[in-house]
Amino acid sequence: MRARVLSRSLLLGLWALGAACTKVPFVDINAAFTIADVSWFDDERTMFVFYQVDAEQGLGPDSLIELRYRTDDVFVDWTPLEQLPAVHTHLPADCGPRSKCGSWSLAVDKVPREVALRLRYHRSGVLSLNADVAFNAIGPGPAHLVRSLAVYGVFDETNTRVQWRARHQFPTIRNEQATALGLRRQFTISDVGHGQLGPIPSDNLYGYAVAPVCPAGFTPLPWEPRRTTDRAFFEPLALPLAASDSDVLCAAATVTDALGELTVAAIARKNPQTKPAFPLLRSPIRDADPVGWVLRPCNRVINDAHLAMQVQRLQLEGAPTLCTDDFTSTDFVTRLTGELKARIDRLRTPGRDLVLVFAVHRDDTTGRLNRAIESVLEQVLVPERDKSTPRVVGAFLFDSLSWRLTSPTLKPLVLWCPSVRVTMADLDLVQASSEQDCPLQPDAPPLNLGPFSFTQLPILPTRPQYENFVMKYSDANTGRVTKLWFRAPERSAGAENLLVGEAGVVTRLNTEVVAAAEADAFSFCAPADEAGTASVGRIVAQPINPLGAIEPVSTLPRRHQESPSTLYALGLIWESPFLVKMEFETRVAGAATALGITVPFGIAGNGERFLGEEQWRQETFPLADALTQCTRWCDHPTFDSAGVYQPAAPFRLAFAQQCYRPRFPVPTGGGFPDDP
Amino acid sequence: MIREAALFLVVLFAATTSWAAEPDGGVPTKAPAPDTTLERYRTPLEALTERPIGEASRAVRFDWRRSRIGFGVLGSSVVELNNFSSARIGGYVRKALGSFMLEGAVSYVHTWGSFATQQLSLTPYRQFARPSRLEVDVNLSYALAEGVVTPRVSFIPPAELVFSVTAGVRYLYYFGSLTGVPAIEVLGALFNPAISDREADNLEGQRLPGMQIARTRYSVLTGFQLDLYLRPGIAVTPRVLLGLPVFSGVPGSGLTFWWELSLGVGAAL
Numbered sequence: 001m002r003a004r005v006l007s008r009s010l011l012l013g014l015w016a017l018g019a020a021c022t023k024v025p026f027v028d029i030n031a032a033f034t035i036a037d038v039s040w041f042d043d044e045r046t047m048f049v050f051y052q053v054d055a056e057q058g059l060g061p062d063s064l065i066e067l068r069y070r071t072d073d074v075f076v077d078w079t080p081l082e083q084l085p086a087v088h089t090h091l092p093a094d095c096g097p098r099s100k101c102g103s104w105s106l107a108v109d110k111v112p113r114e115v116a117l118r119l120r121y122h123r124s125g126v127l128s129l130n131a132d133v134a135f136n137a138i139g140p141g142p143a144h145l146v147r148s149l150a151v152y153g154v155f156d157e158t159n160t161r162v163q164w165r166a167r168h169q170f171p172t173i174r175n176e177q178a179t180a181l182g183l184r185r186q187f188t189i190s191d192v193g194h195g196q197l198g199p200i201p202s203d204n205l206y207g208y209a210v211a212p213v214c215p216a217g218f219t220p221l222p223w224e225p226r227r228t229t230d231r232a233f234f235e236p237l238a239l240p241l242a243a244s245d246s247d248v249l250c251a252a253a254t255v256t257d258a259l260g261e262l263t264v265a266a267i268a269r270k271n272p273q274t275k276p277a278f279p280l281l282r283s284p285i286r287d288a289d290p291v292g293w294v295l296r297p298c299n300r301v302i303n304d305a306h307l308a309m310q311v312q313r314l315q316l317e318g319a320p321t322l323c324t325d326d327f328t329s330t331d332f333v334t335r336l337t338g339e340l341k342a343r344i345d346r347l348r349t350p351g352r353d354l355v356l357v358f359a360v361h362r363d364d365t366t367g368r369l370n371r372a373i374e375s376v377l378e379q380v381l382v383p384e385r386d387k388s389t390p391r392v393v394g395a396f397l398f399d400s401l402s403w404r405l406t407s408p409t410l411k412p413l414v415l416w417c418p419s420v421r422v423t424m425a426d427l428d429l430v431q432a433s434s435e436q437d438c439p440l441q442p443d444a445p446p447l448n449l450g451p452f453s454f455t456q457l458p459i460l461p462t463r464p465q466y467e468n469f470v471m472k473y474s475d476a477n478t479g480r481v482t483k484l485w486f487r488a489p490e491r492s493a494g495a496e497n498l499l500v501g502e503a504g505v506v507t508r509l510n511t512e513v514v515a516a517a518e519a520d521a522f523s524f525c526a527p528a529d530e531a532g533t534a535s536v537g538r539i540v541a542q543p544i545n546p547l548g549a550i551e552p553v554s555t556l557p558r559r560h561q562e563s564p565s566t567l568y569a570l571g572l573i574w575e576s577p578f579l580v581k582m583e584f585e586t587r588v589a590g591a592a593t594a595l596g597i598t599v600p601f602g603i604a605g606n607g608e609r610f611l612g613e614e615q616w617r618q619e620t621f622p623l624a625d626a627l628t629q630c631t632r633w634c635d636h637p638t639f640d641s642a643g644v645y646q647p648a649a650p651f652r653l654a655f656a657q658q659c660y661r662p663r664f665p666v667p668t669g670g671g672f673p674d675d676p
Numbered sequence: 677m678i679r680e681a682a683l684f685l686v687v688l689f690a691a692t693t694s695w696a697a698e699p700d701g702g703v704p705t706k707a708p709a710p711d712t713t714l715e716r717y718r719t720p721l722e723a724l725t726e727r728p729i730g731e732a733s734r735a736v737r738f739d740w741r742r743s744r745i746g747f748g749v750l751g752s753s754v755v756e757l758n759n760f761s762s763a764r765i766g767g768y769v770r771k772a773l774g775s776f777m778l779e780g781a782v783s784y785v786h787t788w789g790s791f792a793t794q795q796l797s798l799t800p801y802r803q804f805a806r807p808s809r810l811e812v813d814v815n816l817s818y819a820l821a822e823g824v825v826t827p828r829v830s831f832i833p834p835a836e837l838v839f840s841v842t843a844g845v846r847y848l849y850y851f852g853s854l855t856g857v858p859a860i861e862v863l864g865a866l867f868n869p870a871i872s873d874r875e876a877d878n879l880e881g882q883r884l885p886g887m888q889i890a891r892t893r894y895s896v897l898t899g900f901q902l903d904l905y906l907r908p909g910i911a912v913t914p915r916v917l918l919g920l921p922v923f924s925g926v927p928g929s930g931l932t933f934w935w936e937l938s939l940g941v942g943a944a945l
Contacts, residue, residue: 020918020933024758026801027888027930057802057888097880125798 031055035101035181036117036131037172040108041138041148044257046087047108048148050173050181051131052101053119059100064120066128071110078118087258089229093182103181107258111137136171143209143264149185151253152206153268154645157664160239162249162268164189165232165645167206167675175675179231188254189266190225193218194239194246197267205637205647209264214250219243230671246270247633271639272651273632274660276624277514277522277556278570281539283507285619288353288393288486288578291344292316295373296361298323305475306400306463310359313460314398315484324362327369336376344380348390355486355578356380356395363463365401373397374407381413385577388493394577396486396611400463412505415576415612417460459584459609476587479607483583487616498542498550498571506540506550508571514541514556514629518564521634521652522557525626525659536626538615541568553627557656572621576613583608628660639664643674738836738905740777740944746770746911748942750781755935759792760805760887768813768940777840777903781813789884797885804890804930807850807882815844817901825904836905842915846895853878869894870926891928896920897936905944913940 035052051065066078076084087105095101100119117131138146150167166187168178195218200207223237239249253266294316296307311317322339326332344354356377362369377395384392394413402418405411457469457478469478491507498506516522527533542550543565551559556568586607610617630651637647638655643663646654665673747769754762766783787808796803817840825837853875854862865875871891879889901915914937921932 016918016933020935022757022932024756024804024931026796026803029800029802029888031800057883060797060885062797097877121800122798127799129800 029055029057029059031059031119031121031129033117033119033129033131035173037134037136037170038112038115038117039136039138039148039170039172040112041146041257042111042140043138043143043146044148044259045107045109046148046258047106047112047115048170048183049081049104049106049117050170050178050183051103051117052095052099052181053129054099056098059098059119060122062122062124063100064123065100065102066118066120067104068114068116068118069108069112070114071108071112073110078116080120080123088256089184089186091182091184093180095180101181103178103183105183134172138171142204143262144204144206147209147255147262148257149187149255150206150208151187151189151255151266152208152647153249153251153266154639154665155268155271156234156666157271157662159270159273161234161667162192162239163232163234163665163667163673164226164251164253164266164268165673165675166255167231175231176672179672184229185231186227186229186256188225188227189235189251190254191220192223192235192249192251193220194243194249195219196246197248197250200267207267207269208253210267211265213252214265218250219246221249228671231675232665232671232673234665234667236667247636269636270633271662271664272521272630272634272636274523274628274630274651277516277627277629278512279622279624281509281512281570281572281621281623282619283509283572283621284490285487285579285616286351286353286389286490288355288488289347289349290315290357290396290484290486291347291354291392292319292357292359293340294319294321294359294361295324296321296359297325299325302361302363302400303463303467305470306466307359307361309466309478310361310398310400313481314357314359314396315481316357316359319357319359324369327364327372333372333375333379336372337379340376340380344392350390353389353488353490353578354392355488356392357484358395358397360397360399362400367403367406370399370403371406374405374410377410377414378407382409385413386497387491388495389490391491393488393491396578396580398460402462412575413577415578415580417611418458418462457587459582459586459607479584479586481582481584483581485581485583486578487581488578489616496571505575505577506542506571506573508569512570513544514568514570514627516560516564516566516568516629517631518566519634520560520564521630521656522560523628523630523651523655523660524554524557524657525628525661526554527626532622532626535615535618535621536623538572538574539621539623540571540573542571543567544569553623554657556627561652561656570623572615574613574615578612579614579616580611581608582611628655638662645675738907738909738944740836740838740903740905740911741772741774743772743909743944746772746942746944748911748913748940750783750913750938750940752783752936752938754785755937756805756931757934758803758805758931759790759796760787760803760884761790762787762806764811764936764938766811768942770942770944775819777817777819779813779815779817779844781811781815783811783813785809785811787884789886793884793886795886802886802888805884805887806848806890806931807879807884807887810849810851812847812849813844815842815897817842833907835907838903838905840901840903841898842901842917843896843898844917846897848893848895850875850879850882852882865893869923870928888930889928890930892923892926892931894923896922899936909944911940911942911944913942914938915940 031053033051033053035050037050038047040047049067053059064080066080067084068078069076081104084104084106087107090103093102115133115135117133119129121127140146144150148169150169151164152167153162153164155162166185168175168183170178191214193214195215200210204210223235226233247270249268251266252263254261254263292314294311298321322336347354381392381395397416399416399418403416404419405414405416459479459481492510494511496508527536536553539553540550541553541556542548545565545567548565584607634652635650637645637649638651639662640646641661641663749767752764754764756762762785764783764785766781768779768781770777770779785808787806819838819840822836822838824834826834854865855878857874865872869892871893876889883889897917897919899915899917901913904912917936919934919936923929924932
C-alpha cells in the first residue's frame with residue numbers, strides 16, 4: 001500500500017518536473033487581410049490602394065505593406081507603398097492595436113495588370129503574407145459616374161448656409177471608410193451663383209458635373225474661392241435675401257488627380273420647405289346640464305325597488321314623471337314631445353348645452369313603447385343637432401330591459417343602456433368577453449371558490465339582472481351612483497355635421513381648412529404614443545375643391561399626390577355627442593352556500609366609468625407633428641433623422657407615409673459629416 | 677544524564693525479558709513463525725528518543741516564532757522557459773503565526789528580450805511572455821524541519837536553519853494598462869483573472885518585439901525555502917518556486933509551468 005502511494009507520487013512528481021521544464025511554444029499571430037482593394041481610374045490615371053490587415057496580437061510599426069503591378073509600359077516589383085510617390089494626401093490610419101490599415105494613391109498611366117499586395121511582417125525580415133486583391137479598373141465616362149470624387153452642396157435648416165461636400169466614390173470602399181483609411185482629397189469651390197436649374201438626370205444623384213460650367217443665368221455671389229482637404233466645409237457667409245427664391249446654388253468645383261485638375265459644376269439644392277399642415281383642432285368642452293324624466297306606468301307597479309334603483313342611478317330624485325300607460329294611443333308621441341320641448345325651452349341657458357336623461361321603467365317586451373320613445377326623441381333631438389350652443393346635444397336612457405336603437409338618425413345622438421347584446425338574466429352566466437354597447441358587464445367574471453361565489457352588479461343592469469342579483473346577493477350589494485356628470489363639445493354657429501357610416505358623425509368645428517398648391521406634398525407621421533395615435537385618428541380630411549370623400553387624415557399625403565386638391569377641410573369624427581362620467585360605490589358581492597342556506601355579503605369599493613365618447617375628455621387634437629406640408633422644393637433630396645443626406649429620396653416620394661424628422665447639418669458640425 | 681540513564685534501563689529491561697523467555701533445560705524446540713502483524717506500527721527506539729531531543733533543542737540560537745515582524749529585500753530570477761528574460765527586485769514583510777510564516781511582498785519585474793526574440797519578431801510568430809510589471813505576493817510557509825547549524829568558518833555565529841514548504845498567490849499589475857479604462861472596469865480588473873482586450877490594447881506599446889502577452893493576471897506558486905537566522909535576527913532566505921498553471925484556462929494565458937529562484941535578506945525583530 002505504502003509502496004503504491006510512493007510510486008504514484010514519484011510518477012506525478014516526474015510528470016510535473018517534465019512539464020515544468022517544457023519550453024513556451026511559438027504561436028502564429030494569424031494575420032489576414034480584411035481589405036485589399038485596388039481601383040484604377042482611367043479618367044484620373046490614378047490607382048488607389050486600400051488595405052487592412054488584422055492579427056491576434058497586432059503588428060508592429062516595422063510591418064510593411066508592399067505593392068507590385070505591371071502595365072504595358074512598366075513593371076514595379078514589390079515596393080513598400082510609402083516609397084511610391086503619392087498623388088493625394090494619405091494620413092496614417094489608426095485601426096487599433098491589432099490592425100494595420102491605410103491607403104495610397106499613385107500615378108499609373110495605363111491600366112495595370114498583375115496587381116498584388118502583401119504584408120511583410122518586418123522591414124528587416126523576408127517573410128510575408130500575400131493578399132487576395134480585389135482589383136477594379138474604371139474606364140472613361142461621365143464624371144459623376146467614373147471619377148473617384150464627387151462634389152455637392154447641402155443647406156442647413158434655414159436654407160441660408162451652404163455646406164460644400166466631397167464624396168469618395170470607389171467600387172468597393174465606402175465614402176467614410178476611405179476617410180477612415182487615411183485618404184484626404186483636396187477640392188476647391190469658386191464662382192458660386194444662385195438661380196433655377198432644370199431637371200437633373202436621375203442617375204446623377206448628387207448633381208455633380210451636371211454641366212461643365214454653371215448656367216449663364218445664375219446670379220454670382222461675391223464669395224471667395226475656398227479650398228480644403230476635409231470632406232466638407234461650410235461657407236461662412238449666408239445667402240443674401242435675393243437668393244431666397246432660388247432653388248439651387250451652382251459653383252465651379254475643382255478636384256485634383258494624377259493628370260492635374262478638373263473643374264466642373266457642382267450644385268447645392270435647397271432643402272424642402274416644410275411646415276405643419278395645421279397646428280391643432282380645438283373643440284372647447286363644456287359641462288352639459290342634464291334634464292331628467294322618469295318614464296313609467298302610473299296606474300300599476302312593476303318593481304318599486306328596481307324603479308328606485310333606476311332613479312338613484314340617474315340622479316333623478318324629484319324629476320318629473322311621464323306616464324306611459326297610454327303608449328299605444330296615437331297621441332302619445334305628440335303629448336310627450338310637447339312636454340319635452342316645453343321643459344327644454346324653459347331650462348335652456350345661454351352657453352350651456354343640455355342632455356336629456358330618462359329612466360325607462362317598463363315591462364313591455366313588444367318594443368312598441370321604445371319605438372314610440374324613439375319617435376319622440378327624433379322630433380326633439382334632430383332639430384337641435386345642428387344648432388349652435390345652447391342646444392340639446394343628445395339623450396341618455398337607462399332602460400329596464402335591454403334595447404337596441406332602431407332609428408339610424410338617433411344612433412349618433414342617443415346612448416341607450418343597457419345594450420341589447422346583454423340578454424342573459426343571470427350575471428353568473430355572462431361571459432367576460434361579451435360585447436356591449438354600454439360597458440355593462442361585471443367588472444370581474446364570477447368567481448367560484450367552493451361554497452363561495454363572488455360577482456358584481458353592473459352599474460346599469462337590466463331588471464332581470466337586478467332581480468336575480470338581489471335574490472342571491474341582497475339589495476344592499478347593488479351599489480349606488482354618487483355623481484353623474486355630462487360633458488359636451490361647444491358647437492359654433494359655423495360648425496357643420498356630416499354623417500359617416502351608420503353611427504358616425506364628422507363635425508367641422510370652425511372652418512378648419514388646409515390650403516395646398518398642386519405642387520405641394522404632405523407627410524404623415526403617426527404619433528408614437530397610444531393617446532396621440534387615438535387623437536390623430538379622430539381627425540379626418542375632406543377635399544372641397546374639388547369635393548371628395550371624407551378620409552382619415554393619414555391618407556391625405558397619398559390622396560394629394562394622386563389627385564391634388566387646393567383645399568382640405570378638417571373635422572373630427574365622433575359616435576356619441578357627449579360624455580357621461582359616473583362615479584359610484586360598487587360592491588363585490590359574495591354568497592356562501594352551505595347546507596342549503598345562502599348567506600350574502602359584500603365588499604365595498606369606489607368606481608368611476610365613462611360612457612359615450614371618450615374623446616370629449618380633451619379639448620385639443622394636435623396635428624402639427626403628425627401632418628407636415630411641403631410648399632417648395634418638394635422634389636429635392638433632404639436629410640433623414642440620422643442626419644444623412646438622402647439624394648435618392650426626395651421629400652415627395654420618400655416621406656408621404658414616413659415621419660419627416662430631418663437632422664440638418666450645422667456650421668459647427670466639423671469637416672467630416674455622416675455620409676456613408 | 678538522566679536521559680542516558682533512562683535509556684540504559686530500557687535496554688536492560690528488554691534484554692532481561694528476552695532471556696526469561698527461554699524454555700527450561702535449554703533444549704531447543706521448533707521456533708514458532710514470527711508474528712509481523714504489529715511490525716508496521718513499531719518505531720525504532722532511537723527515533724523515539726531523538727524526536728523529543730529535537731523538539732527540546734529547537735530555537736537554541738534564534739526563536740523565529742517569537743519574532744514580532746520581519747522585513748527585508750528580495751531579488752529573483754524568473755525562468756519562464758521562453759526567450760525573454762525577467763528579473764525581480766522588491767521588499768517583503770513577514771509575520772510568524774505558530775509554525776506558519778505569512779509573507780506579503782511587492783516587487784518590480786523588468787523584462788527584456790534577446791537576440792532570439794529579435795529574430796522571432798521578423799516572422800509571423802510570437803512567444804508568450806509578460807512585459808515589465810509590478811507584482812504583489814501573499815505567501816504562506818510551513819516549517820518542515822529546523823535546527824541549529826554550525827558554520828564551517830568561525831566568524832559566522834551559529835545559526836538557526838528552517839526548511840519550509842511555501843505557497844502563495846501573485847497579482848500582476850502592468851503600468852499603463854488601465855489608462856482610459858472606465859472606473860467600473862478598473863474595479864473589475866482587480867478581480868478578473870484575465871487581462872481585458874482594452875488592457876491588452878494599452879499594453880501593445882510596452883510589448884517587446886516578438887512577444888505575445890500572456891493574459892493571466894494572477895499566478896499561483898509553490899515551492900521550498902530555507903530561512904537562515906543569525907543572531908540577533910538577520911534572515912537569509914533562498915527560495916525556489918514553481919508557477920502552477922492554475923489559471924491556464926484563461927484565454928491567451930500562454931504560460932503553464934515556470935520557475936522562480938529568489939534570495940531574500942532581511943531582519944526578524
